[in-house]
Amino acid sequence: MRISELADTTGVTIATLKYYLREGLLHPGRSQGATRADYDETHVERVRLVRTLIDVGRLSIERVREVVTALDVPPESRHLLLGTAHDVLRQSASGPPPEAVVARITSLGLPDCAGSPASTQLAQALAAAEAAGWPISDATLTSWYAAMTRVADADVVPELAAMSPGDALHHAIIGNVLTDPVVIALRRVAQEALSARRFEAGGS
Amino acid sequence: MRISELADTTGVTIATLKYYLREGLLHPGRSQGATRADYDETHVERVRLVRTLIDVGRLSIERVREVVTALDVPPESRHLLLGTAHDVLRQSASGPPPEAVVARITSLGLPDCAGSPASTQLAQALAAAEAAGWPISDATLTSWYAAMTRVADADVVPELAAMSPGDALHHAIIGNVLTDPVVIALRRVAQEALSARRFEAGGS
DNA sequence: AAGATTGGATAGCAACACTATCCATGGAGG
DNA sequence: CCTCCATGGATAGTGTTGCTATCCAATCTT
Structure with missing residues (x-):
């Protein structure tokens, strides 16, 4: 060609x-x-x-x-593999997140992937929200984590085990890139549905 | 000042x-x-x-x-208000989404906010994923919607009813902007946790 | 009176993601 | 064999974005 x-x-x-x-x-x-x-x-x-x-x-x-x-x-270890995928998909610069936020995350019983790109991203997102005057309660965080575990359930499929490291990495990266917008859009749809149910009934 | x-x-x-x-x-x-x-x-x-x-x-x-x-x-109606918030947060250009995808969404029992910015976003995200060779099954979509309803539960708070339209709009926009990264990061953390549980046990 | 600060206007700049042009080569058709 | 267009390689240019920098006259402070 x-x-x-x-x-x-x-x-x-x-x-x-x-x-x-x-x-x-x-x-x-x-x-x-x-x-x-x-x-x-x-x-x-x-x-x-x-x-x-x-x-x-x-x-x-x-x-x-x-x-x-x-x-x-691609990294050989399947554990490092997801970390690599998450690292290239990071939003903000990969600097060290605030100590206090990391401590809070681990104290909530979230998996202690300390130092993993995902945890770092989470810590930075939480810090940014707090700095902008939008603190997120422990209750909300654990509830959201439970919900996102259900979402991730469809992401971590058994087939991954049979794939080559390169294919698995490709799968993880492109899967997240393509489905993040879907997940976020579903959140918006759910917001509209809840808003309609909670406010529309009472008028306005 | x-x-x-x-x-x-x-x-x-x-x-x-x-x-x-x-x-x-x-x-x-x-x-x-x-x-x-x-x-x-x-x-x-x-x-x-x-x-x-x-x-x-x-x-x-x-x-x-x-x-x-x-x-x-700000729009007066609380329903249009969320739509406005979601419209300015759209990812892609606000063109009309493919007809077939819209039909599929409504057939799944998702709320019929047809034409709402959130539904449009969802349709476009689904179309993009499918075009890139990553179709999303009905089962996954409904499961994800259920999960995101739990997330949205923390978004649509009763306090919104008491706020002025401007404040409510500000709240909705900045809330989504600040917490979207948190939600996505939680998805990644959940992926790592599930991956560890499912693959780490068996070695590699 | 001197000096800094402001609003307003205009021009410049660095990064980013391409896009266009040029050139020597070389393979394919006639 | 000769022509001609596509190619690889190199380099320069372009449009957009999000600021910066400079200039100026007016005016406030000291």
Whole structure:
């Protein structure tokens, strides 16, 4: 497959593909002499991944590069694997979260994945909310955690055990990127439904 | 309060405040002659709102302008109010979602807020996932909806009924912006916990 | 009177994600 | 064999975004 075909099948211009090649988001095609290279299905899939991460996940080029780098050298351990996936999907910069918030999380009986990207993200999100005058009670937090466990139940499927580390990582990353918006939208729908039930009945 | 004080208390530079004034994100101070204007608590709160929307919510300047415009003229009806909040927090462009996906949503027994921003968002998120080769089953969707209803339970508080439309809108917008990252982070933590339980036991 | 501060206007800047152009090569069709 | 278009590789340019920086006259403070 030549680059023009890759462009046609993915809907991405040649100029952009060259850019992705330069930036290391796309592995080079198998070179067939100086002016020809061969691209295959792995390139098509990679381009689709990159576009999904950019369009849906709103990841920066630099962050996408982190993803493909991780995919090229996936961690062996299945535990580190999810951590890697969560790390590249982090929202804020990966600095150390406030000590006090971390202590609070562990004291609530949430799993002690201390230092894991997910816990760090949680701590930073909680700290940001508190700093903006929106503290979240222990009761709300544990209730939300229970609810999100039900959501995550569909995420951690047995099939993962049978996949190669690279495929599992790909699965975890793209699954979260694609379904986070669904989960958030469902939250909004639920809000509207509850609002209608609680306020609409009484008028206004 | 002069502009320099506003800058000091909010931690935003004067140049940026002037930019926000130009862009209509910040209402002008009460003019005291040609070279002086007076800013008050409403300006401090507005600047904090803008910074939260930008830093945490990653909203563009244009989207923030939508928010403040809506806050200046909040809808009277409490039902439209949540819709307004959800509309300014939309991820993708507010185009019409695919017909088939909408039909599927309503057929699942999800509330028939047809055309509401939340339903539109959901339809678009589902369509995007499907287009990227990640279809979401009816079972998963209903299970997730049940879970997110539990999350939303903490969002739609009775106090909302007693608030002014503007305050309620502010509450809904900033609440979602600040807690979406918390909810998503909890999902990740739950994924790690489930992964540990399901895969760690069997080794690897 | 001197100096700093303000509002208002305009211009500049850095980052980001492409997009366009140029060029030498080289394979394919005639 | 010759022409011609696609390709790889390199480099430069572009549009958008979110600020910054500078300038100016007016005015407030000291």
